[in-house]
Amino acid sequence: MRSYSRKTFNNINPATGEVVCKCQAGNAKDVELAVKSARSAFKKWKFLPPPVKGEILFRAARLFEERKEKLAKLLTMENGKNLEEGRGEVQEAIDITKYVAGEGRRLLGETTTSELPDKFAMFIREPIGVIGMITPWNFPIAIPAWKIPPALVAGNTIVFKPSSDAPALGIELVKIFEEAGIPKGVLNLVTGSGSSAGEAIARHKGIDHLSFTGSTDVGTHIYVEGAKKLNSVELEMGGKNPEIVLKDANLDLAVDGAIWGAFGTAGQRCTATSRIIVEKPILRKFTEKFLKRVKKIKVGNGLKKGVLTGPIINARQMTKILGYIDNGKKEGAKLLIGGRRLTGKGHKKGFFVSPTVFANVKPGMTIAQEEIFGPVVCIMKAKDFDDAVKIANSVNYGLSWSIYTKDINKALKAMRLAESGIVYINAPTIGAEVHLPFGGVKGTGNGGREAGTEAIKEFTEIKSVFIDYSGRLQRAQIDIG
Numbered sequence: 216m217r218s219y220s221r222k223t224f225n226n227i228n229p230a231t232g233e234v235v236c237k238c239q240a241g242n243a244k245d246v247e248l249a250v251k252s253a254r255s256a257f258k259k260w261k262f263l264p265p266p267v268k269g270e271i272l273f274r275a276a277r278l279f280e281e282r283k284e285k286l287a288k289l290l291t292m293e294n295g296k297n298l299e300e301g302r303g304e305v306q307e308a309i310d311i312t313k314y315v316a317g318e319g320r321r322l323l324g325e326t327t328t329s330e331l332p333d334k335f336a337m338f339i340r341e342p343i344g345v346i347g348m349i350t351p352w353n354f355p356i357a358i359p360a361w362k363i364p365p366a367l368v369a370g371n372t373i374v375f376k377p378s379s380d381a382p383a384l385g386i387e388l389v390k391i392f393e394e395a396g397i398p399k400g401v402l403n404l405v406t407g408s409g410s411s412a413g414e415a416i417a418r419h420k421g422i423d424h425l426s427f428t429g430s431t432d433v434g435t436h437i438y439v440e441g442a443k444k445l446n447s448v449e450l451e452m453g454g455k456n457p458e459i460v461l462k463d464a465n466l467d468l469a470v471d472g473a474i475w476g477a478f479g480t481a482g483q484r485c486t487a488t489s490r491i492i493v494e495k496p497i498l499r500k501f502t503e504k505f506l507k508r509v510k511k512i513k514v515g516n517g518l519k520k521g522v523l524t525g526p527i528i529n530a531r532q533m534t535k536i537l538g539y540i541d542n543g544k545k546e547g548a549k550l551l552i553g554g555r556r557l558t559g560k561g562h563k564k565g566f567f568v569s570p571t572v573f574a575n576v577k578p579g580m581t582i583a584q585e586e587i588f589g590p591v592v593c594i595m596k597a598k599d600f601d602d603a604v605k606i607a608n609s610v611n612y613g614l615s616w617s618i619y620t621k622d623i624n625k626a627l628k629a630m631r632l633a634e635s636g637i638v639y640i641n642a643p644t645i646g647a648e649v650h651l652p653f654g655g656v657k658g659t660g661n662g663g664r665e666a667g668t669e670a671i672k673e674f675t676e677i678k679s680v681f682i683d684y685s686g687r688l689q690r691a692q693i694d695i696g
């Protein structure tokens with residue numbers, strides 16, 4: 216359907232500069248229409264039995280499976296991450312859709328006791344209404360899939376805006392849900408910019424709940440807009456994730472984790488490893504081993520075999536990353552490798568930044584505090600375990616945390632001391648699984664979680680129900696017993 220603006224925008228492949236697809240530049244009028252259709256569809260969709268909704272989701276999961284390779288290629292083309300990661304991301308969408316489809320036969324409430332005889336008490340879960348969803352470009356199918364299936368199975372209708380930097384997978388996802396049998400009006404897609412379509416979703420009074428994943432700045436703004444109309448708002452935002460390496464760690468394993476955590480998806484993950492905090496006695500050895508591996512990283516078009524680090528999503532983001540690198544140098548950090556744009560063979564038409572490692576990074580430096588969202592990692596020295604934990608927690612974000620050690624006592628202490636929503640022991644800062652809750656604390660989130668057992672909670676209201684079968688007036692708190 217054409218947008219009211221009659222304008223389109225290009226979805227650009229960040230590795231080649233080629234146009235992946237043209238999309239409608241939706242605006243407030245398109246959002247208005249989408250909300251209207253979602254409100255109208257809600258009346259019926261709400262009452263369709265959840266197991267029937269679940270069956271539609273199972274069908275969607277099968278369609279994702281059938282098209283996995285095609286979707287993964289398209290994902291790599293619009294987002295840049297390598298094909299292996301693209302496949303992994305599509306698999307994540309399959310996994311969560313299946314997991315949540317099963318909720319159609321659960322959606323559990325609770326029954327409990329009553330303080331009065333011949334009285335039954337329980338609570339049930341009900342849909343919230345129309346959900347406004349705004350998602351980023353770095354996981355163009357996984358993040359919409361964390362939100363859309365649970366919202367649907369719970370009985371909500373949706374107005375969904377994917378990022379204009381990578382809208383193609385969002386569009387494909389909506390097509391698949393329609394093909395699987397989601398009725399017209401239940402899942403409404405509006406493509407367009409954040410300042411136009413996104414802003415209209417955040418402000419629209421016909422929307423009952425906002426579900427946002429993206430930067431902390433935009434998320435904070437959306438929180439305020441949602442608060443003005445008393446919406447519940449779920450925010451999943453930035454990260455500044457540490458990997459701690461203690462002196463007893465398996466160093467090769469820690470290096471493997473740091474390479475994958477820092478340079479996969481070119482560091483453009485909310486869970487990317489951006490600080491490696493190493494205990495002093497092994498700092499030199501770790502740094503040497505790590506640098507040896509960084510030198511071997513292949514940077515390029517994610518469709519090419521052997522590439523680990525793909526392009527940066529756009530010129531603006533690349534300039535921002537290079538700005539952080541300059542800042543790091545000015546603040547006195549030691550640039551060990553990388554730190555520049557790549558423009559040679561295979562890199563001419565894209566936005567490539569060489570894998571960058573800084574050493575001598577102090578906790579107060581900007582590069583140690585702010586989310587860079589690129590292939591840049593800081594190595595930081597820690598005196599001992601306590602110092603490492605202190606440095607790891609010294610940021611305003613709290614998404615993912617990792618520690619490498621063979622000492623079970625320190626591992627378990629770290630698990631409790633980590634100011635984060637996710638902790639990995641002897642594993643990189645990335646690698647969440649869909650049946651566990653996902654989200655962060657501090658500047659990363661506002662208390663909610665996605666996926667796992669929490670997936671349904673975000674998209675449901677609770678209704679308490681009392682059934683009195685005594686046939687007489689019974690007054691709680693007064694007619695006790």
Ligand code: NDP
Pocket residue numbers: 349350351352353354358376377378379380407408409410412413414415417428429430431433434436437451452453454484485486586588614654655659
């Ligand atoms: P942005 O915050 O820039 O954008 C996210 C979405 O918000 C996009 O769809 C964007 O639209 C939209 N948007 C922008 N401005 C507004 C506005 N004024 N009103 C409403 N919507 C708006 O994030 P990025 O897309 O750059 O994604 C990267 C960020 O996402 C990082 O900070 C990363 O850490 C975070 N993230 C967090 C995750 C988590 O689970 N915690 C997971 C993945 C990413 P458009 O871009 O089309 O203009």
